[in-house]
Amino acid sequence: MPKFNYVMEDFNPNRKPVSNIxxxxxxxxDTSIAMDITVHRTNxxxxxxxxxxxxxGKNFPPLLSYVQNGSIILTDPTCPPPSPKxxxxxxxxxxxxQWFNMNQILMDEIPAYDLFNLLExxxxxxxxxxxxxxxxxxxxxxxxxxxxxxDIGFNPCYITGVSVMEKYRNQxxxxxxxxxxPTYLSRVVGFPVACVFFAKNVLFAHDLNELSKEEAEAQMxxxxxxxxxxxxxxxxxxxxxxxxxxxxxxxEEAMMPVPITIFMKDIYEED
Numbered sequence: 642m643p644k645f646n647y648v649m650e651d652f653n654p655n656r657k658p659v660s661n662i663x664x665x666x667x668x669x670x671d672t673s674i675a676m677d678i679t680v681h682r683t684n685x686x687x688x689x690x691x692x693x694x695x696x697x698g699k700n701f702p703p704l705l706s707y708v709q710n711g712s713i714i715l716t717d718p719t720c721p722p723p724s725p726k727x728x729x730x731x732x733x734x735x736x737x738x739q740w741f742n743m744n745q746i747l748m749d750e751i752p753a754y755d756l757f758n759l760l761e762x763x764x765x766x767x768x769x770x771x772x773x774x775x776x777x778x779x780x781x782x783x784x785x786x787x788x789x790x791x792d793i794g795f796n797p798c799y800i801t802g803v804s805v806m807e808k809y810r811n812q813x814x815x816x817x818x819x820x821x822x823p824t825y826l827s828r829v830v831g832f833p834v835a836c837v838f839f840a841k842n843v844l845f846a847h848d849l850n851e852l853s854k855e856e857a858e859a860q861m862x863x864x865x866x867x868x869x870x871x872x873x874x875x876x877x878x879x880x881x882x883x884x885x886x887x888x889x890x891x892x893e894e895a896m897m898p899v900p901i902t903i904f905m906k907d908i909y910e911e912d
Contacts, residue, residue, distance in 0.1 A: 662812060664715045664733050668830055671710040671737075676701060704759050707751065709740045709832060710801075713825055715814060734805035736818040739767075740798045740832045741775065743791045753778070753787035767801065770903060773881050774799060774838050795835035798826065819875055823908045838905045839877070877904035 679685060679701065687696040697705060713736045720731030746756065753776040760768035772778065774797055778787035791797055800822070805814045819837075826832040872879065881903040 662809075663718055664814075665718050666825070667714045667716065668825070669712040669714065670830070671712060672705060672708070676705060702759070704763070706749070707742050707746050707756065708760070709742065710737070711740070711830065712737050713818060713822065715818065717809075729806070732806055733809045734803070734814045734818060736800060736822060737802040738798055738822060738826070739771070739801050740826065740834070741771075741791075741796055743789070743796050744793050747789065747793050753789055770840050770901065771799065774903060774905075791835065794833075796833055798822065798832070798834045798837050800837065800839040816875065834908050836905050836907045837877075838880070838903055840901055840903045872904045875906065877906045879903075880905040 683700075685700045687693075715733040715735065717731045717733055723730045723732070753772065756775070757768055757772040760771050772787070775789055775791065776787040777790055800819065803815050803818055819839075822837060823834040826834050879902060882901070
């Protein structure tokens with residue numbers, strides 16, 4: 642799989658898609674795939690007289706009902722299909738997302754901080770961002786006061802990664818992926834989207850240990866500049882600014898605050 646670095650250094654938000662380059666669009670539901678793998682590896686099974694809710698609750702992580710992870714993939718139809726030796730052949734780019742099922746979250750009366758604890762087991766930094774996206778808490782410490790910002794029927798979607806292969810960069814494919822996400826999720830996958838979020842500096846934080854201090858500062862400045870242009874070009878609004886600690890591999894790095902900016906775009910507004 643390609644490294645998800647948002648290809649920020651190559652992204653030109655003023656460039657429009659090139660119309661003479663065809664591409665195929667496909668979809669992967671990573672949550673369903675993970676469930677299938679669990680079923681086959683553990684021989685998980687049920688009976689006709691068992692309630693499906695009980696079956697899911699006993700055998701699968703609770704997040705299965707509340708968060709769906711998936712990907713939208715663009716491939717070049719002029720290339721041969723991928724092979725075991727060349728799995729990336731024909732790959733143009735892909736977007737990874739996290740969709741929150743607010744209907745089920747609210748129907749099951751899952752407190753915001755309980756959901757945060759479930760998310761934190763999978764990804765600490767991602768859970769912090771999710772918590773701020775979903776709730777009105779200013780700090781994680783405000784967990785008991787946290788309330789959801791979204792009602793039933795208003796499902797937020799968080800873009801967790803965008804990548805375009807080098808051969809296809811600077812041709813508008815990243816813009817296409819971000820702009821078309823709500824339409825594809827609603828019409829093809831069946832996940833209606835109320836608003837879309839992405840976060841600035843998140844992937845920089847993940848790559849922090851791979852860079853020297855000078856390289857990190859330069860990359861930070863470049864990434865921030867281009868992310869701001871992307872937000873402006875695609876009409877995303879700056880929603881949340883915060884500093885996060887505890888994401889480095891060493892004690893010293895964990896104490897370094899990393900500034901995170903979360904951008905959002907409303908897909909439709911309540912009447």
